[in-house]
Each structure stands twice: as structure tokens, then as C-alpha cells.
Amino acid sequence: MSQAAPELIASNKCFDGWLKRYKHLSPATGTEMIFAIYLPPQAQTQPVPVLYWLSGLTCTDENFMQKAGAQRIAAELGIAIVAPDTSPRGTDLPGEHDSYDFGSAAGFYVNATQEPWSAHYNMYDYVTAELPALIEQHFPVTDKRAISGHSMGGHGALICALKNPGRYASVSAFAPITNPINCPWGEKALTGYLGEDRESWKAWDSCELIANAEEKLHLLVDQGEADDFLAEQLKPEALQAACEAANHPLELRLQPGYDHSYFFIASFIEDHLRHHAKALGVS
């Protein structure tokens, strides 16, 4: 499906490459969407593979690009990074802007089935299909893709990879919500977007998806041990149990003293980029 070129809204040179922000009309969400793309210097002369980064609750496309320090490593390795927004914007649905963990900036990377959310909150289609097609049409990139994210976006990265065998060369996550069907953040979001039928939630839960994963991509997951959300919301032990049961390769690294912040992400993003670079064939 051919899409109109997105409109450039900002541009900054960074580590000899370019960080650019664009807006475009999204059929998936029925709204204007903003995304950021970092094009490393190598993209000036040849197509490069792409890492998709999915951010967490309250974020936009900007947090990761401003705080993670990833551009330095992407510039060395020759990987583009695309950071979408975390929800549709510009709508004003009932309650959409009332809480930090539902509605705006909290799309949870699902396709909503419940009114009024289903008209716009289709972030899964947006990040797995529409946005990659747009990027691959309009930017100097290959069709080699990796995916990563933080917290809600770590959940997003895991489910996007697990639900789409062959689409991503590699996946990783920082402090992911591993088991949204069994934690307060997930229960709130999935009830709102998908309704009360908890069976329908399982298609969006990485622990559930791992049991039947066709493709067993190595999962690299970093989790801070001083993360305030560890026990109640993130539950790395649930992911570990699901991977053990399904013999799914998991590299879960518990990092002593680290919290849920971007300072934690910045500390380990280089390891993740090198993990992806290897799978993308650019290490």
C-alpha cells in the first residue's frame, strides 16, 4: 500500500547522522501521527536496517531520542531507529486524557475492539504494519527490522515480535510489562480497549504468546532490581516461567540498583543495539 510522504517537522544533526521528526495522516488510527527517525551517517550512501523503539506510558516519540544516548551507537553500527508515539493524539474521547495509564500516551500497542477506542486505538496495526511500510517506502532503509521498547513498550516489542514470525530479525526489552493480563496496568488497559472477556486479552500477552510461538527469537531483557514497578506490574518471573515451559530462549538480566528511568535504559542500550546489530547483519 503506497502512502503519501510524511511531512518533516524538525531536524537535528546528531553523531554525524540526522534525527528527524515527521507527521502524517494514519489510516490505522484515523489521526495525524508523529514519529521520529534517526538516520545514521551510513544511510547517506546505502540503505540501512531499522530498529523500532516502542516507548512506555506518558512518553512521546521524543523521550527515547533525547535521553537514551542510542544515536551514538546507531551511528557506529549503521542502524536507523524509528520511535513512534505511544497513542493516537488530537482526539478527545471520554476519559482519554484523565489518567496516565489509559488513553492518550497509553495505547498499549493493541488493536482496540471496544467503542469508542476501536476507531483510533489501533497502535498494533500502526507500529507493526503501517509505519514500517511508510518508513520502507520513503526512507533509505532495508526491510531488515528489529524491535525493542521500555515498560509498556517492552510489552509492545515482545508481542509484536511474537505475533509476527519472520518480521523482525531480533527483539529486546527494558523492564517490560511481561504479563499484562495479570497486572493492574494491563488489566485496566485491556478492559478498556478489549472489554471484559479476559480470554480475548491473551492474544496480547507475551507470556501467553510464548507458549505457541512459531519462531523462537532469543529474547534479551534487562530489568532493574530497584524498579518500583517490578513486583506488581512487570513480573519478569512470569516471563521466565513461560520461556522455561516453552523452551523459549530468554536472556533475562536483573540489574542491581537500577530503577525504571531512562538512566537505566541509557546504561544498557549499547548492549541492546549490539544484540540487534548482530541479527541485522551489521555488527
Next chain:
Amino acid sequence: MSQAAPELIASNKCFDGWLKRYKHLSPATGTEMIFAIYLPPQAQTQPVPVLYWLSGLTCTDENFMQKAGAQRIAAELGIAIVAPDTSPRGTDLPGEHDSYDFGSAAGFYVNATQEPWSAHYNMYDYVTAELPALIEQHFPVTDKRAISGHSMGGHGALICALKNPGRYASVSAFAPITNPINCPWGEKALTGYLGEDRESWKAWDSCELIANAEEKLHLLVDQGEADDFLAEQLKPEALQAACEAANHPLELRLQPGYDHSYFFIASFIEDHLRHHAKALGVS
């Protein structure tokens, strides 16, 4: 002068060291002040030297620590970084919060002589004397100091070093306001803080100070060529002329395509930290 211990208000592990924010009552400003300190892992076992970072207009202690990516290199080299705020806070002087380039977040690192600013806007004394004394009393650091900064803070770093021979082992700046007595930002700030007598401004202008500098520290200055403020406010050519006239060593690097943002700072901060590390004896 012994000072009470500052009060910890936030703490994040970062690159195996700790980023901490503190507040304390400042005699120099007569207000509570907040600063950030990054303590690299080496500080857990031995005192480390300190780089003071002075931020630009609109910033707080947080911008540099969140956006520059400096902790990675500081952790490697074993350098602490201290980032003060850019003005007193919590006061409500006439017009103090009306513009981005005067008053709050725009202290310009001078000691004000004009009412009502002189009671609080003594950021020069704060960053050159009070804060280093506090840091050296309460943290595991040596008395080896370096100083750097961006824009208004680049001006601050240059004048702090030039006015205090022997106090800093090294100095650098990103896109500094080199000649505040001859640019709109500087003229507005210096008129407000120091009054109409332009002769009194010269003690706070790096181009003026270089003519009589007792100590000729090598100046490392990076300047983006696509910086929107280059011609009107920053004037690297004025610094270059002053250094040439005084035979003062200047390494002015004009960086094609780079703008005034933290993406520019992030791209070159490693060079600056290595410059300081050499002078601080930790490279």
C-alpha cells in the same frame, strides 16, 4: 567555611555510578538551590575530580544529566560531574519570570549589583566558590576541578576559568556567548543585573578577560555552523580575535550542520570529557 549537608531529593543508578539531586540553602543566593551530581563508580572507593557543567538559558540542573550522555564517559574516566541550576528559584522579583532570557533560568553567572537582583542573583559566587566548597566538603571528590557549559553556560565556564587562575585545571565550552557585552542576550542581562554602565560589564566578558588573563588555559570550544544564534548572539569570531590578539590558546571547532541543541552537545561531549580528563590527570 563549613556548610550544612545538602538534602538528597532524588537518586538514580546510571552506568554503575549514581546520579543524585540535592537541595540546600545557599548563602550566595539567599534561596534554596538544587544541584545534580553524578558520582562515577570510582568514587565508591576513592576521591575523584569534578567537572562543573553550566547550562544555558531555560535549563535547570536536569537538562544536561538527561540529554548529554556524559555519564557513560564520566564512568569510564572516573570524573564526577556537578550541574547547578541556572538561577535562583522561589523568588518573585518584578519581571523575574516574564522572559526566557532574563531572571529565572537566566542568571548569566554574574554577581548582580542592581536592586532587586543583587540580593539573590549571585550565581558567579555560587558556582565558583560556594558550590565547590559544599561539594568538596560533603562528597568523595578531590580539589581538582574542570568547568564547561553551553551557550549562557559556555560564557559562564569561560569567565569562571578566566577570572580564577589556578582554580580549574581545564575549561571548555559548547556554543558559548563569547562576547556578552556586544550581543542582545548579554546586553539585556548585563543591563538588568549590572546597570547601564557598560564599563562594569567588561569584568564578565570572556573576550575582554582574555586580554589580561594571567593563566592561559587551552580553550576547547565547539560551535555548530547551523546554530540559529551563531551570528547575532554567540560570535565565535570575537573569541577567536581576542585569543589571537592575546596569544591565548584556542581550539575552536566549527561543526558543519550542527545546531544549538543537546543533540549537538551529545555528539561532542566525549571529546570534551577526554580533554578535561587529561588535565585532571585521569585519562
